[in-house]
Amino acid sequence: MTVVLKLGGSVITEKDEPETVDRAALSAAVSAIAESAVGDDIVLVHGGGSFGHHHAAEYGVSTTAGTHDVAGVQAIHGAMCRLNDAVVDALTEQGVPAVPVHPFSAATRDADGDLSLPTGQVTTLLEEGFVPVLHGDLVAHAGAGATVLSGDELVVELAPAVDADRVGVCSTVSGVLDEDGAVVDSIESFEAVAAALGGSDATDVSGGMAGKVRALLALSAPAVVFGPDALPAFLAGESPGTTIAGDGGD
Ligand code: IP8
Structure with missing residues (x-):
């Protein structure tokens, strides 16, 4: 059973404090991973x-607006590496064989914005018993310098590459919410939830929950969106929150 799990940045950091890890939340997430049967x-x-x-x-x-400013590239990528260090360290402390994988060193976007992400290192690390830890990053972008590569885009690329059986997206909300704020149990088509999600720009998967849902619908593995408290349940094989059961893009 192979699982691709995204920990939302706002789950593991203090949203309003620049470069501040939410130690309690990170530790809780790491404990759930360390104790799981996965x-x-x-x-x-x-x-x-x-x-x-x-x-x-x-x-x-952003994912579409790039920069050629080397100071900006270093600041953004450097900050993501510092957060990745903190996550890998926390996993290591709890006995998880975590190793960092930095997407900026490997990925590219072409002039049309299409992403190319080599995944041989991830599949090999996994086969060799490591837990690869990737992160939202920058990506070299033809004609634009460097743009943001979101963790959601990485999940969508990685799930088929590692032949994932399940995909989990742990965010600060307990699932995809309908117009009344209730968690939607399952989503099989974007049209069914488009109104509640307020539409979306299909080219920008960092565009909030709408972009996330649209991207996850294209996967053949079921994806589950849930809140931090439900992480142990997800790792135990349950489907808390919202299950997004797409058609694999067919
Ligand atoms: O939080 C964004 O990743 P996300 C990463 O998954 C950067 O959208 C560099 C802002």
């Missing part, structure tokens, strides 16, 4: 939270 068959991805997004906003960089 063992080594897990690929982790974490988002930017108050690390990447803080600097990306300062330099005006």
Whole structure:
């Protein structure tokens, strides 16, 4: 059973404090992973939270707006590496064989914005018993310099590459919410929830929950969106929150 799990950046950082890890939340998430039966068959991805997004906003960089400013590139990528260090350290302390994988060193976007992400290192690390820990990052972007590569995009690329059986997205909300604020149990088509999600820009998967749902619908593995308290249940094989059962993009 191979699992790809994304820990949202706002779950593991203090949203309003630049470059501040939420130690209690990170430790709780790491304990759930360390104690789960998923063992080594897990690929982790974490988002930017108050690390990447803080600097990306300062330099005006997004998934579509790039920069050629080397100081901006270093600030954004450097902050994400610092958060990745904190996550890998926390996992290591609890006995998880975590190793860092930095997407900026490997990924590219072409001039149309299409992403290319080599995944041989991730599949091999997984086969060799490591837990690869990737993160939202920057990506070299033809014609634009460097743009943001979101953790959600990474999840969508990684799940088929590692032949994931399940995909989990742990965010600060307990699932995808309908117009009344109730958690939607399952989603099988974007149209069914488009109104509640307020539509979406299909080219920008960092575009909030709408972009996330649209991207996860394209996977063949079921994806589950849930809040931090439900992480142990997800890792135990349950489907808390919202299950997004797409058609694999067919
Ligand atoms: O929080 C964004 O990753 P996300 C990473 O998964 C940066 O969207 C560099 C802001």
